[in-house]
Amino acid sequence: MRILPLIAVAVLASSAGAQTSSAPSATRSSGSGVYSAEQAARGMDVYLGQCRSCHVPDAHASTTFQSVWNGRTLAALYSYLRESMPKSEPGSLSDQEYLDVVSYILRLNRMPPGDADLPANVEALKQIRFEMQPIPVRKEP
Amino acid sequence: MKKMLLLAAALLVAQSQEPRAQQQTLVRGNVPGEWRFWGGDAWSTRYSPLDQVNARNFDSLEVAWEWKAGAFGSDEYYRTTPLYANGRLFTVATTRRIAAALDPETGETLWMWRLNEGIRWQKAPRQFAGRGLSYWTDGANERVIVVTPGYHMASLDAKTGIPDPKFGKNGVVDLMEGLGMPLVRLAVDDSGPIQFSDVYPPRAARPGEGWDPVKKIGADGTIGIDPKYGQIANSSPAIIVNNVIVVGNSAIHGYYPVRVRNIPGFIRGFDVRTGKQLWTFNLIPQPGEFGAETWEAGSKIGDEGVGKNDAWATYSADPDLGLVYIPVGMPLMDEYGGHRPGANLYGNSVVAIDVKTGRRRWHFQMVHHDIWDYDTPMAPNLMDITVNGRQRKALAQTTKQGWIYTFDRATGEPIWPIVETPVLQSEVPGEKSWPTQPIPTKPAPYSQQGLQEQDLIDYTPAIRDSALKLARACRMGPYYIPAQPNDENAKNGLRCSWYAPGASGGVNIDGGASVDPETGKLYVASLSGLSTIRVQKDPCSEFRYSSPRDNCGKIGALPPPPGYTPGAAGPGDGFAGRANASRIPVGPNQFVSILKPRELGGITAYDMNTGDKAWWQPNGGYLPKLTVDTGLFAGVDIAQQPGPGQAQIMTTKTLMIYGTGRNGLGGAPGQARLYAVDKATGQQVGAVRIPSRTTAVPMTFLHNGKQYIVFATGQGLNTSLVALKLPDR
Numbered sequence: 001m002r003i004l005p006l007i008a009v010a011v012l013a014s015s016a017g018a019q020t021s022s023a024p025s026a027t028r029s030s031g032s033g034v035y036s037a038e039q040a041a042r043g044m045d046v047y048l049g050q051c052r053s054c055h056v057p058d059a060h061a062s063t064t065f066q067s068v069w070n071g072r073t074l075a076a077l078y079s080y081l082r083e084s085m086p087k088s089e090p091g092s093l094s095d096q097e098y099l100d101v102v103s104y105i106l107r108l109n110r111m112p113p114g115d116a117d118l119p120a121n122v123e124a125l126k127q128i129r130f131e132m133q134p135i136p137v138r139k140e141p
Numbered sequence: 142m143k144k145m146l147l148l149a150a151a152l153l154v155a156q157s158q159e160p161r162a163q164q165q166t167l168v169r170g171n172v173p174g175e176w177r178f179w180g181g182d183a184w185s186t187r188y189s190p191l192d193q194v195n196a197r198n199f200d201s202l203e204v205a206w207e208w209k210a211g212a213f214g215s216d217e218y219y220r221t222t223p224l225y226a227n228g229r230l231f232t233v234a235t236t237r238r239i240a241a242a243l244d245p246e247t248g249e250t251l252w253m254w255r256l257n258e259g260i261r262w263q264k265a266p267r268q269f270a271g272r273g274l275s276y277w278t279d280g281a282n283e284r285v286i287v288v289t290p291g292y293h294m295a296s297l298d299a300k301t302g303i304p305d306p307k308f309g310k311n312g313v314v315d316l317m318e319g320l321g322m323p324l325v326r327l328a329v330d331d332s333g334p335i336q337f338s339d340v341y342p343p344r345a346a347r348p349g350e351g352w353d354p355v356k357k358i359g360a361d362g363t364i365g366i367d368p369k370y371g372q373i374a375n376s377s378p379a380i381i382v383n384n385v386i387v388v389g390n391s392a393i394h395g396y397y398p399v400r401v402r403n404i405p406g407f408i409r410g411f412d413v414r415t416g417k418q419l420w421t422f423n424l425i426p427q428p429g430e431f432g433a434e435t436w437e438a439g440s441k442i443g444d445e446g447v448g449k450n451d452a453w454a455t456y457s458a459d460p461d462l463g464l465v466y467i468p469v470g471m472p473l474m475d476e477y478g479g480h481r482p483g484a485n486l487y488g489n490s491v492v493a494i495d496v497k498t499g500r501r502r503w504h505f506q507m508v509h510h511d512i513w514d515y516d517t518p519m520a521p522n523l524m525d526i527t528v529n530g531r532q533r534k535a536l537a538q539t540t541k542q543g544w545i546y547t548f549d550r551a552t553g554e555p556i557w558p559i560v561e562t563p564v565l566q567s568e569v570p571g572e573k574s575w576p577t578q579p580i581p582t583k584p585a586p587y588s589q590q591g592l593q594e595q596d597l598i599d600y601t602p603a604i605r606d607s608a609l610k611l612a613r614a615c616r617m618g619p620y621y622i623p624a625q626p627n628d629e630n631a632k633n634g635l636r637c638s639w640y641a642p643g644a645s646g647g648v649n650i651d652g653g654a655s656v657d658p659e660t661g662k663l664y665v666a667s668l669s670g671l672s673t674i675r676v677q678k679d680p681c682s683e684f685r686y687s688s689p690r691d692n693c694g695k696i697g698a699l700p701p702p703p704g705y706t707p708g709a710a711g712p713g714d715g716f717a718g719r720a721n722a723s724r725i726p727v728g729p730n731q732f733v734s735i736l737k738p739r740e741l742g743g744i745t746a747y748d749m750n751t752g753d754k755a756w757w758q759p760n761g762g763y764l765p766k767l768t769v770d771t772g773l774f775a776g777v778d779i780a781q782q783p784g785p786g787q788a789q790i791m792t793t794k795t796l797m798i799y800g801t802g803r804n805g806l807g808g809a810p811g812q813a814r815l816y817a818v819d820k821a822t823g824q825q826v827g828a829v830r831i832p833s834r835t836t837a838v839p840m841t842f843l844h845n846g847k848q849y850i851v852f853a854t855g856q857g858l859n860t861s862l863v864a865l866k867l868p869d870r
Contacts, residue, residue, distance in 0.1 A: 045856055045859060048215070048856040048857040049217070049803050049855075049857070050803065050804070052218075053217055053218070054337060054394070054396070055337065056333070056334055056336050056337065058334070058336060058341075059336055062694075062695075063694055063707070064693070064694060064695075064707060067707040086804070087643065087644065087645070087672070088643055088645030088646075088649075088668060088672075088804075089645075089668065089670055089785045089804055090672065091724075092785035
């Protein structure tokens with residue numbers, strides 16, 4: 001189990017990431033290819049093994065989900081998952097597994113992959129906004 | 142049923158080499174050296190008398206074969222324990238729950254069967270491979286019984302996989318029939334699965350409605366119970382006792398439903414040869430039946446608050462007594478019972494049913510009016526023990542709540558006193574929590590229960606103060622602490638309660654216990670965590686309170702109320718903050734639990750002749766050590782804490798063998814292990830690397846003179862069964 005140099009966001013409020021959400025200084029959009037397809041595939045495996053028994057993927061790309069997370073940072077999403085999930089044993093996954101799940105959630109929300117994995121560093125994750133992209137309407141030929 | 146396609150017997154291999162079923166001496170319903178029941182035998186001992194694999198050679202085990210279940214479709218995590226009977230290995234796989242027979246020596250697929258269930262599969266609340274199958278033989282015929290996600294039951298010829306034409310209709314019984322609820326044509330308004338708990342459900346089709354193959358909506362011809370009654374499902378195999386198939390049902394998840402009524406649990410008996418329904422036992426007693434009065438607002442199907450009490454776990458049986466033992470789950474809505482005042486029989490009970498008549502012999506309710514999601518999560522373990530010089534036919538029921546409840550399995554009399562004890566009462570408006578709960582005096586619990594001051598770390602006065610400050614942020618107590626309301630009704634401003642064990646136990650279906658019938662020992666694998674719980678109003682649910690959730694905008698939910706703001710309730714999945722308040726941050730990704738480390742969780746061995754603990758082992762034999770050089774913990778020797786995960790154990794002649802489960806440590810590729818422990822002492826005597834972590838309890842059998850150990854692993858498209866054996870000489 002690889003330990004990554006993540007700087008923990010020690011949020012003890014029960015609403016967790018809600019208190020650390022907005023980050024006006026975040027400079028990158030989650031829609032700019034911030035994760036890799038390989039990472040999202042790993043994240044899907046973790047999701048199916050650890051999350052799917054209580055969540056369905058559709059729920060993590062729902063209007064409600066997006067209304068909560070849109071505009072907040074990936075650091076907040078990562079920290080929320082790490083501190084709250086899985087419900088029976090929060091914090092029991094590796095840092096890499098939590099990060100991979102974040103990338104899978106980005107894929108669920110139709111954000112395109114790029115060349116590299118998400119940065120394994122909370123400070124760097126603070127610079128990335130969860131930003132919903134307008135879904136292009138495909139015109140019939 | 143017209144649209145159901147039977148893709149039967151796609152592969153029929155080695156017919157000429159098939160072994161013949163033989164009448165053999167059965168021990169607890171099983172041929173010694175085989176594994177004919179999910180729990181190893183009818184008593185759910187998970188015990189095998191085999192000893193070819195032992196402490197001397199365990200570390201030399203090697204992979205004999207790997208059967209790639211993912212080649213046939215995706216799954217969640219692969220939660221199946223296969224069966225071995227009369228020379229074949231039987232398993233289920235994928236979200237479609239295909240049934241298959243394998244050559245135990247090579248892993249070659251002998252046959253495969255699946256059913257196309259249309260909308261019934263699409264909207265099945267338990268869309269996964271399931272726990273396994275059931276096996277039956279009369280010496281001449283052999284059958285494999287599979288219950289599908291869409292709630293059909295098929296009887297397959299164990300030799301060929303071909304459905305038995307004498308069973309039901311062409312080998313299949315539609316389990317949605319015979320429950321007293323009308324069947325209608327089903328339709329869907331979306332192409333996805335049902336979501337937790339009951340949003341995006343199917344509906345009754347409109348007259349003349351057809352199927353849109355592009356949008357994948359409409360009516361596809363599938364018939365099922367009218368969705369206005371709710372949803373029904375299946376997770377676990379039936380059990381076959383004295384030629385009767387005993388089958389129950391599963392249900393929606395109870396986390397945050399939007400409808401205050403749903404389908405209850407049923408137990409039914411079917412003739413194993415014909416599929417004829419013999420009897421039905423209502424797990425929510427209907428008006429006039431014993432126990433109906435425990436539903437003070439009414440128990441009739443369709444009444445407000447009525448639903449679930451489903452026996453979703455596996456079952457045990459004593460063929461000699463003719464009794465089947467049913468562990469029953471909880472009523473509708475996990476953490477709020479305001480719509481169902483009363484004790485809510487047979488919720489959270491173990492019920493002994495006569496397999497011949499379907500009548501209750503005895504029952505015991507372990508949690509009255511459950512508001513903690515304490516389903517009875519596992520088949521009870523049957524064992525013969527000697528207590529105070531008296532031989533007892535016992536039943537040990539492990540539970541989410543951390544206690545073992547032990548009974549005389551013939552009469553239901555507790556082996557050790559179980560005392561009705563006053564417990565904390567709810568502050569949630571409309572909730573009528575039960576004033577007492579039955580507390581076993583023995584054996585001692587195997588998991589952390591509740592949170593009290595004496596449970597907190599106290600390495601230094603400052604550390605104790607820090608832990609106490611965190612602890613007092615939520616409602617404390619010894620056990621059964623009701624959820625606090627997350628609103629102005631919370632007294633003292635406490636908007637959360639400590640929750641231990643949590644919804645996953647304690648014991649849960651992934652782990653559970655194993656019996657050594659020779660010594661009377663019971664080995665219990667469990668979690669021991671600490672989290673928090675609270676309830677609040679979901680603005681688009683019929684429930685007055687539920688686990689924090691916002692279901693607005695989803696198909697099946699109520700319309701949003703005036704002034705509704707999306708996302709106002711927070712991150713939206715109801716488990717936020719369940720544990721993050723129980724740890725003191727001490728550095729980068731480092732936390733110290735406020736709980737004193739104790740020998741809880743992991744694996745606890747009990748001598749059930751005395752009811753005393755015999756030994757304890759952490760899951761994976763691993764106790765993480767944390768060193769903090771600065772701040773509050775500078776210079777403090779922090780005690781080692783048991784690691785996470787739910788061990789998955791079985792017992793052989795000399796060993797207790799286990800995998801760590803999907804959350805156990807050592808999960809990176811190449812690091813997962815299967816462990817062997819001296820079952821008498823608890824000392825680890827072996828650990829062998831396996832391709833990836835176990836995801837279900839392993840099993841073992843002797844085939845052509847060689848002992849094999851088989852376990853499921855993986856998730857998604859990476860699921861497989863792995864067989865281990867000793868090297869050939």
